[in-house]
Amino acid sequence: xxxxxxxxxxxxxxxxxxxxxxxxxxxxxxxxxxxxxxxxxxxxxxxxxxxxxxxxxxxxxxxxxxxxxxxxxxxxxxxxxxxxxxxxxxxxxxxxxxxxxxxxxxxxxxxxxxxxxxxxxxxxxxxxxxxxxxxxxxxxxxxxxxxxxxxxxxxxxxxxxxxxxxxxxxxxxxxxxxxxxxxxxxxxxxxxxxxxxxxxxxxxxxxxxxxxxxxxxxxxxxxxxxxxxxxxxxxxxxxxxxxxxxxxxxxxxxxxxxxxxxxxxxxxxxxxxxxxxxxxxxxxxxxxxxxxxxxxxxxxxxxxxxxxxxxxxxxxxxxxxxxxxxxxxxxxxxxxxxxxxxxxxxxxxxxxxxxxxxxxxxxxxxxxxxxxxxxxxxxxxxxxxxxxxxxxxxxxxxxxxxxxxxxxxxxxxxxxxxxxxxxxxxxxxxxxxxxxxxxxxxxxxxxxxxxxxxxxxxxxxxxxxxxxxxxxxxxxxxxxxxxxxxxxxxxxxxxxxxxxxxxxxxxxxxxxxxxxxxxxxxxxxxxxxxxxxxxxxxxxxxxxxxxxxxxxxxxxxxxxxxxxxxxxxxxxxxxxxxxxxxxxxxxxxxxxx
Amino acid sequence: xxxxxxxxxxxxxxxxxxxxxxxxxxxxxxxxxxxxxxxxxxxxxxxxxxxxxxxxxxxxxxxxxxxxxxxxxxxxxxxxxxxxxxxxxxxxxxxxxxxxxxxxxxxxxxxxxxxxxxxxxxxxxxxxxxxxxxxxxxxxxxxxxxxxxxxxxxxxxxxxxxxxxxxxxxxxxxxxxxxxxxxxxxxxxx
Numbered sequence: 001x002x003x004x005x006x007x008x009x010x011x012x013x014x015x016x017x018x019x020x021x022x023x024x025x026x027x028x029x030x031x032x033x034x035x036x037x038x039x040x041x042x043x044x045x046x047x048x049x050x051x052x053x054x055x056x057x058x059x060x061x062x063x064x065x066x067x068x069x070x071x072x073x074x075x076x077x078x079x080x081x082x083x084x085x086x087x088x089x090x091x092x093x094x095x096x097x098x099x100x101x102x103x104x105x106x107x108x109x110x111x112x113x114x115x116x117x118x119x120x121x122x123x124x125x126x127x128x129x130x131x132x133x134x135x136x137x138x139x140x141x142x143x144x145x146x147x148x149x150x151x152x153x154x155x156x157x158x159x160x161x162x163x164x165x166x167x168x169x170x171x172x173x174x175x176x177x178x179x180x181x182x183x184x185x186x187x188x189x190x191x192x193x194x195x196x197x198x199x200x201x202x203x204x205x206x207x208x209x210x211x212x213x214x215x216x217x218x219x220x221x222x223x224x225x226x227x228x229x230x231x232x233x234x235x236x237x238x239x240x241x242x243x244x245x246x247x248x249x250x251x252x253x254x255x256x257x258x259x260x261x262x263x264x265x266x267x268x269x270x271x272x273x274x275x276x277x278x279x280x281x282x283x284x285x286x287x288x289x290x291x292x293x294x295x296x297x298x299x300x301x302x303x304x305x306x307x308x309x310x311x312x313x314x315x316x317x318x319x320x321x322x323x324x325x326x327x328x329x330x331x332x333x334x335x336x337x338x339x340x341x342x343x344x345x346x347x348x349x350x351x352x353x354x355x356x357x358x359x360x361x362x363x364x365x366x367x368x369x370x371x372x373x374x375x376x377x378x379x380x381x382x383x384x385x386x387x388x389x390x391x392x393x394x395x396x397x398x399x400x401x402x403x404x405x406x407x408x409x410x411x412x413x414x415x416x417x418x419x420x421x422x423x424x425x426x427x428x429x430x431x432x433x434x435x436x437x438x439x440x441x442x443x444x445x446x447x448x449x450x451x452x453x454x455x456x457x458x459x460x461x462x463x464x465x466x467x468x469x470x471x472x473x474x475x476x477x478x479x480x481x482x483x484x485x486x487x488x489x490x491x492x493x494x495x496x497x498x499x500x501x502x503x504x505x506x507x508x509x510x511x512x513x514x515x516x517x518x519x520x521x522x523x524x525x526x527x528x529x530x531x532x533x534x535x536x537x538x539x540x541x542x543x544x545x546x547x548x549x550x551x552x553x554x555x556x557x558x559x560x561x562x563x564x565x566x567x568x569x570x571x572x573x574x575x576x577x578x579x580x581x582x583x584x585x586x587x588x589x590x591x592x593x
Numbered sequence: 594x595x596x597x598x599x600x601x602x603x604x605x606x607x608x609x610x611x612x613x614x615x616x617x618x619x620x621x622x623x624x625x626x627x628x629x630x631x632x633x634x635x636x637x638x639x640x641x642x643x644x645x646x647x648x649x650x651x652x653x654x655x656x657x658x659x660x661x662x663x664x665x666x667x668x669x670x671x672x673x674x675x676x677x678x679x680x681x682x683x684x685x686x687x688x689x690x691x692x693x694x695x696x697x698x699x700x701x702x703x704x705x706x707x708x709x710x711x712x713x714x715x716x717x718x719x720x721x722x723x724x725x726x727x728x729x730x731x732x733x734x735x736x737x738x739x740x741x742x743x744x745x746x747x748x749x750x751x752x753x754x755x756x757x758x759x760x761x762x763x764x765x766x767x768x769x770x771x772x773x774x775x776x777x778x779x780x781x782x783x
Contacts, residue, residue: 002621108632132655161630165630165655166628166655167629167655168627239655240654242654243654307656309656309658322658322659324677325678325682326678331712332671333697333698333705334695335640335641335695336640336696337638337640338699373702547701550700551700553699555639555696558694559701561704
């Protein structure tokens with residue numbers, strides 16, 4: 001049966017067909033939909049983990065326990081999960097295990113562009129790289145066979161274009177795979193130095209075997225078009241190369257990319273005049289091919305950053321500039337993403353942005369947008385959970401310098417707090433910091449498209465789950481000063497910030513209001529009976545056209561430049577009332593929809 | 594056949610992704626090789642969104658290069674202007690005559706540019722449609738996307754495909770009728 005699937009859907013389908021029984025992930029663009037699709041298959045037990053390290057360790061455990069397991073994450077998630085990955089590689093597997101890393105050439109929704117093919121080399125695990133959805137499905141199935149045959153977890157590199165592009169996939173049925181018995185084997189599963197030395201030797205031997213596999217697997221194949229130009233390509237970069245060169249070059253398509261098929265590469269290169277290497281981001285294949293004494297052209301001409309799309313290939317190698325019809329550039333306005341109408345982060349960032357005495361360390365989530373106008377609030381961000389620990393460090397530096405002109409605020413969301421904010425908060429308390437932490441609890445993992453988390457009361461399957469109480473967690477970390485508030489109430493928000501900055505020792509504010517895009521659960525409806533049931537209107541008699549309401553940055557507002565009055569789009573507004581509180585003339589009224 | 598390229602652009606929440614899904618499903622069922630690419634992530638938060646649809650005998654790249662689209666369907670005027678460079682010299686554009694303010698306009702830093710349609714029409718073969726108004730007349734502004742889909746189907750010569758069946762298999766039952774009406778309204782208006 002043929003289906004049009006995204007790469008992420010194809011991975012889920014492939015895992016199902018391969019007899020996978022356990023899957024776990026922490027959501028992160030562009031990998032999120034893998035688990036969202038896995039969970040549609042009843043034969044697979046699937047879970048959201050609070051972070052990628054937990055996910056990878058759990059998948060390793062499931063594999064040791066005897067069932068085929070999958071774990072998926074975005075590229076930066078593998079940094080979090082790197083610790084278990086390296087040692088899991090040494091242990092090897094019982095049932096097969098595959099770790100999917102979704103890289104982001106072009107950085108559409110990420111803070112960096114790291115190339116996780118480096119992790120395969122660093123952790124000494126083998127790697128597959130599909131170039132479309134059909135390959136994603138086929139390679140996942142093969143990856144489980146390889147994992148079990150060569151006794152190691154397999155790293156599976158996707159990129160945004162492969163994750164989020166749809167192409168036609170021939171689907172098959174699930175093939176059940178016998179569970180592996182679990183037998184206690186401390187020499188295999190306990191990497192004490194005495195045993196770990198043996199594990200390293202085993203891993204190295206298995207790698208030797210994989211070199212032969214790489215030279216013979218049908219996923220590494222030659223398309224001979226009798227050309228003097230030879231193209232070695234992996235991932236979607238191979239597709240881009242074919243788009244440009246078509247049958248005017250011969251190809252060595254590499255789908256199993258670590259260890260590289262050096263024998264096949266040498267054979268392919270033998271009769272070619274020019275060899276090009278097409279890979280997105282780092283010159284990894286290129287360097288290994290050059291190190292083997294095979295001349296090739298790669299990143300000296302092709303870009304190392306961003307996607308290696310056909311237009312960039314044409315420009316770099318063929319000197320072809322595409323002629324385009326250009327609009328009058330003066331008419332083009334950018335359209336960056338913004339907080340939605342009714343977003344509960346608006347109240348917090350409106351109040352934070354008004355103050356000039358703060359150093360705000362923010363985090364990874366929709367609230368990253370707090371750095372944008374009109375709030376201009378945020379000072380710094382690094383990675384998941386860094387708001388609290390980074391803020392602690394800034395506070396220490398300010399204390400060391402005796403500079404108290406700015407106070408430090410750390411701000412992050414509920415899911416990010418569970419992911420890696422908790423350990424940072426412990427550090428703040430333990431090392432006697434004086435920062436203010438604001439946890440924006442919008443009752444969901446928002447940015448990645450509404451995934452459940454330990455605080456929401458539901459699991460990945462949508463079934464009821466125990467609620468991990470953020471307030472209780474904060475108190476258990478030793479925080480004495482804590483309040484929970486409604487962020488849509490600006491006076492309350494402002495007072496809470498003022499209170500938090502002036503109490504002795506670390507303080508925490510939890511803002512609690514659901515994400516406006518969330519499908520409210522019955523729990524939410526009980527807790528927030530008035531949420532999103534209102535709308536606001538402007539009383540044009542009272543409006544003086546001062547534009548102060550626009551400082552809320554709400555996309556439901558529209559200023560009538562002819563009549564010099566504010567207006568509100570009724571179909572967009574959900575009546576949070578933030579603009580009404582900002583209006584100095586009480587010209588905005590909240591009505592029940 | 595040569596690979597055909599269709600670009601759908603709009604603002605997060607306008608239904609470009611759903612339109613692209615219907616389009617690609619129909620093309621696959623008609624026997625074409627199909628690839629579609631879209632960028633998710635921040636798309637629900639009012640940013641620009643695009644879906645790139647390619648079909649033919651054997652499609653390699655999932656992305657559409659600038660200067661190579663046969664047609665650009667813009668669900669919003671400013672997005673149409675921004676996406677002009679996707680078009681081939683003889684490519685066509687369908688623009689929905691609707692205006693959604695980007696943040697800089699909302700907060701009063703910029704004014705929404707005037708004369709966008711005139712600018713587009715002066716440079717390329719363009720059909721302006723009041724798809725949002727047509728959708729409201731049909732009783733649900735959410736079908737704007739299917740009206741625009743109907744216009745692409747017409748302009749790309751794809752009316753032979755059984756789109757009604759594609760819609761009925763992919764849309765909730767109570768919305769099938771209005772979507773079929775929207776599809777025909779779009780075809781007729783193109």
